[in-house]
Amino acid sequence: MISEMSRFRRIPNYVCPFCGALCDDLVVETDGKEIRVENACVLGTAKILAKHHNRVLKPQINGREVDLDEAIDKAVEILLKAKKPLFYGFSSTTCEAQEVAIELAEKIGGVIDCTSSVCHGPSILAIHEVGIPSYTLGEIKNRADLVIFWGCNPMHAHPRHMSRYSVFPRGRFSQSRIGRKIVVVDVRPTESSKLADVFIRVEPGSDYEVLNALRTIINTGECRLKKVGGVDAEKLKELAEMMKNCKFGIIFFGMGLTHSRGNYWNISEAISLVKDLYRFTKFGIMPMRGHYNVSGFNEVCTWETGFPFAVDFTKGYPWYNPGETDSNSILDKRDTDAMFVFGGDPAAHFPKATVDYMKKVPLIVVDPFWSLTAKIADVLIPSAIAGVEVEGSAYRMDSVPLRLKKIVDPPEGILSDEEILKRILEKVEEKL
Ligand code: SF4
Structure with missing residues (x-):
């Protein structure tokens, strides 16, 4: 625990300069040479303490x-x-x-x-074509009751994303983990899928087909195939119902979607799926930006x-x-x-x-x-x-700008x- 009573200068609300989650609730103490960090994940801590390494x-x-x-x-x-x-x-x-x-x-x-x-170049190309209905991470924390991670593994790539914004925090209109349904769609089980209520395992390279089948089910209620991309149609129908019936849903997607077969068409289809859902509920989609x-x-x-x-x-x-x-x-x-x-x-x-x-x-x-x-x-x-x-400005993955702080020379x-x-x-x- 960082002590308040010491020669160390205390800097609250410090923004972590490592991943696109830009967590801004870190506490740093420094005497100008040594640095102590609170609240950062292992990736953020390593970057902040890397001053003397490599x-x-x-x-x-x-x-x-x-x-x-x-x-x-x-x-x-x-x-x-x-x-x-x-x-x-x-x-x-x-x-x-x-x-x-x-x-x-x-x-x-x-x-x-x-x-x-x-990384997310294909996402940008898809956004040129179909736009992007998105929100800030604050809105997601406060409102989302259905969170879908598609082709990403935040437990490894953005370790505090789930605890700060998407899965565990108690929001103004949403409960904590108990009140949220978590779905992970990926080609293999991951650390993130272990925390999910529903894990949907798709065959590598078939995300487009699965997204397209979900759109068909949402728009017609039917799926003529028994399986799509290795996923039972019944399971897709259950997911479609979850999506239609939530109060506020969000899809976070990563490079499993941008750099698999289908490339930017995957993202275009995922965004179109979200637009289809607008007839039933409030839904958004956001790329998990890395750097x-x-x-x-x-x-x-x-x-x-x-x-x-x-x-x-x-x-x-x-x-x-x-x-x-x-x-x-x-x-x-x-x-x-x-x-x-x-x-x-x-x-x-x-x-x-x-x-x-x-x-x-x-x-x-x-x-x-x-x-x-x-x-x-x-x-x-x-x-x-x-x-x-050095200090400066940076944009979080939801395009909210934050100010990076200088803590040592x-x-x-x-x-x-x-x-x-x-x-x-x-x-x-x-x-x-
Ligand atoms: S999740 Fe990202 S921004 Fe937050 S502390 Fe970890 S590395 Fe830093």
Whole structure:
């Protein structure tokens, strides 16, 4: 238990800078060096206490330690020499830094993309087509009596989501766990499905068929097949009844839906299902966003360029066509001659062929921590940890903006993401 009576400064309502749940009820105490954390889950605690672990502390060019000015000059040289530099990442930094990065990409005439293109990009494409009836997490906590997790495992990916927003809290109009029905739909049992009242196991790659069958049952009361996607039609009819008869339902969905067969059609069908339910009750749907400010990049990029991610400035104006302008498509086609990775780790997550190409082009990486991408960087610039060593804004998975707090100083000589980007932008403007 954190003591009130100590040399430690107490910071209440601290916002956790790890996942898209952005829990804002943490209590942190610090004497400027040591940090103590209350209320965070194991993932959040590890990030907040990571100040001394796995840090990049010196700028490097090809593995040789250099001073910051030299590293920035080299980064500027690479960016100005490139015909089509690719900027990628930006989901683990502040909105203020994202704004400068977009300006830089526009000035240079590059392409800017965030981690959405490999997580909830398909959700965004579906939203373009059919819109999204959604709510804030506060409304869900206060009202939801039916919560469906589809293709996601919050117990592992967003460990406090269930206790803060969706399953266990007592809301103004909803009871706690006792008053809520919890349904998990997934291809295998998970830690989250163990907590569910109903677990529906679908065959891998058949979410679209199951969603479509649910729509048919809701709209006609019938299902001509005995089984759909490995699920008994009777079980689907029971779920359809639960959905129609709840007072306020919500579907949270994850990458099990966005990156399985069907891709963005799965999301489009899930959103259409929610719209069908509007004839009977109140229902919503929300993507479980992973990185703490991936939603923020989509917001900032949309208000700056008109598009949420994968924006190409090479024509002199913003051009958006995922499948052509997203990072993996560009790397796959060998259509970039320099890459700037900012607070992301594509070498750990992209297909091998695209990572192999990343190794062939000049690669600039800005990150507080060592990562697989940092290890293959030509220019590596360490940065301060946003939400721990610098303050800034971030958007929660329900697009509610929250203010990240600074609790300790960064190591000597280490600048914030925003300051590093501004220094690069200033030099680019001078040289242009
Ligand atoms: S659930 Fe996410 S935001 Fe909340 S404490 Fe854990 S890592 Fe942080």
